[in-house]
Amino acid sequence: MSNTMPDTTYDKPMPPLNRDSKPFWDSLKDHAMRLQRCADCGKVRHYPRPVCDSCYSMEVDWMRAxxxxxxxxxxxxxxxxxxxxxxxxxxxxxxxxxxxxxxxxxxxxxxxxxxxxxxxxxxxxxxxxxxxxxxxxxxxx
Amino acid sequence: MTSLMDKCAVTGIGETAYTKNSGKSVVALQMEASLKAIADAGLKPTDIDGVIPYGSLEVVAEEFITNLGLQDLRFSAVTPLGGASAVAAIQAAVSALVAGVANHVLIPIGRNGSSGERIGARAAAMPQFRTVGEYEMPSGNIAPPQLYAHMARRHMEMYGTTSRQLAEIAVTVRSNAILNDNAVMQKPMTIEDHQNSRMISDPLRLFDCCLESDGGAAVIISRAEQARDLAQRPIYIMGVAEGHPDSPSTITQRPDMTTLGTAKAAPRAFGMAGVSHKDIDVAEIYDCFTYIVMCQLEDLGFCKKGEGGDFVSNGRIALDGELPINTHGGLLSQSHIIGMNHVCELVKQLRGNAGKAQVANAEIGLVTGYGDMGDGAVAIMRN
The missing domain is CATH 2.40.50.840 (OB fold (Dihydrolipoamide Acetyltransferase, E2P))
Structure with missing residues (x-):
């Protein structure tokens, strides 16, 4: 048996999974918070989303905060x-x-x-x- | 660009009893309010050819066709701005009416907010709250009193606003509710009562928070030339606008969390109406929380940003003050009918039949809606 049983005792709201934000949640699990940054113009944005509102690029990168x-x-x-x-x-x-x-x-x-x-x-x-x-x-x- | 000023009027209003437990379905409440509004206007149900249902409740346009026997509904839309929906729907209705798409647009709202599902239980499922749901609810920042408390605390720290100033709003609005037979809260409130009410999410106390209520309210909007032939004195829509704040899906990321979408809507509504703040005889301000009233008064331009605490003090917003507000008791003390009760009250004031809370010689008035963490809508009307 692999260790994939969900934790059924945790009784607080859980964040719904979201492709755009997975790297953020993964970074918290690593205890090393990363933030989304536009790969073209460099604007940092939060909460994670697909488009840079400054240059409209959809290329993202993740920086250590x-x-x-x-x-x-x-x-x-x-x-x-x-x-x-x-x-x-x-x-x-x-x-x-x-x-x-x-x-x-x-x-x-x-x-x-x-x-x-x-x-x-x-x-x-x-x-x-x-x-x-x-x-x-x-x-x- | 075509101005919408004075092109349309509110021709009918309808309200059910406002209670804590209606014993009726949400559909029944909305139909009762709608039938009252239609009768008030002197129309037949089959005259209704446009409807704007409330976007976040279960009653859709089809229910109105089915229940009211509408033969040819030509216009339907939703304006999903939470508590700003009712006033935003007036803008949508006026736009459709001036374009000739419909002749008489019904805007109904009704809910069992007290005996049915509460706002807090519903919020997480709404798409407008998805971002808060993912990033803030897991940490415990869940319900509007908490989300808005961050705004209120920021305002206090920036401008020296106090809880006693917020209490002025709660106490004033309660005193108006006591004059209204269709208001849920009838017990007098003092500033000390407010200060002694339990803390919900600091700095917001219980008496800073609105009610959750059962009831329905509806209005009919018609073109001015048709309004003049109907049963009631037309209440003309001079200016109307909606505004969305920066970072609408999360207050946390908003550049200035003390500014609402109202700040964008207000110049458009006043500009269209061609009036100034001094011309407003009475104002029905969406009051989900006392702080939100104060913030809207600033964003509307009745005072500068940061001066709201002083503005609401010393009786200025009382029935006999410079700017009487929430003459029906508002969401804080009459009932939470998502602000449609505010629209109905403004119409009553301008018709001159607002009962014991009638503002003398009310000719021009303003109503706001506010919702979903910052959306704002403003309508200015005249008799």
Missing amino acids: SGRGKIHSWTITHHAFHPGFLGNLPLALVTVDLDEGVRICAQIRDLAPDQLRVGMPVRVDYEDATADLTLPVFRPA
Whole structure:
């Protein structure tokens, strides 16, 4: 028997598979986040999609992200909008300006809500949710 | 380019009872509202030759043909802009009417949003939410109160906006609902009540969030020359426009997350109408969240970006203020009928039959829709 049994105990939403974004999710699994970049004009874009809105090229390449950025905004959620998060409240979610010029929304660790500030430097980290899914999180830089 | 100004009018409106549990099917609610609107206009069901069903609910154009016995439906479309759909549908209806494609366009909305499936349960399945579904929901950023909380927090940090300023909106709109027999929420609310309501997704508290409701509402749009021969005083559509924000599928990637599609629609609607902000006697602003009202008031140009908190304070938006808003109680306190209740209320205000919440001498008014993380639509009407 090969080890391909799906993880049936994970009770949070899973990202639907998407050809355009597979390299991004694979990079998280590798704990080395990569971002989509236009292979022609070099514009970095996120979330992954097939066309560069700057030069309309459909040629893509994937660059290793610095994983560094600054807090743009945040919310502290006290209500479980999905039963899978009932045990994780309050949930601290930050929107982060990555140094590459795109943003990521993810949970933040190691910072109390009243410590959050716009512009605060953070770095990406990785949490393996299942054997097939790794999610990004942020920590103070 | 042909101007659409004053070429069409709202000729009929219909609303069901707004409740927490209708005991009726969604199709029945939409048909009841539609029949009321048709009767209000003084039309027969078979006069309807255009329909714009709400794109995200199960009631399609075929249901209207079948239930209303329509013999020759000549125009149908959907305007899938979430809560901006109702006002965006007015633009689509006016375009079709001026082009001569149809004569009387029905725009129905109705839902069991309280007793049936809730918004949060539905959002993940909507194509407009695919991007959020893939990249943000797995981390727990799932429902509109959370998605919009990032916008509200950014506004607060950039401009010093406070939760007490958002409370001004909730309290004002509640006081209007109390004047309305067809409003779900009838208990008075104070600023302190708002401040003591439980935190949902900081900075948005329970009383910053709208209701989820059962009910139906519908309007009929007709060309002006036909409107004058119908049963009601025509309420002319002076200007109408829709606008889509930058990065429409995710707020996270939006260059300025404090600006909505409303900012693109508003100059077009005001330009078409040929009026200025001072001319607006009453405004029905889509109020899924208090913050979204404040942000739209800025994007509409009633004040500058960042000044919304001050603008909504000191009674300016109250019934006897400079710009009365949401005179029916809005989504926050009347009912969440996806903003079609806002369109019906503006028509009532301009007909002069808005009951205890009637704004004296209301001649020109504005209604907005907002939805799907940033889509905006604006209509300006006159009597």
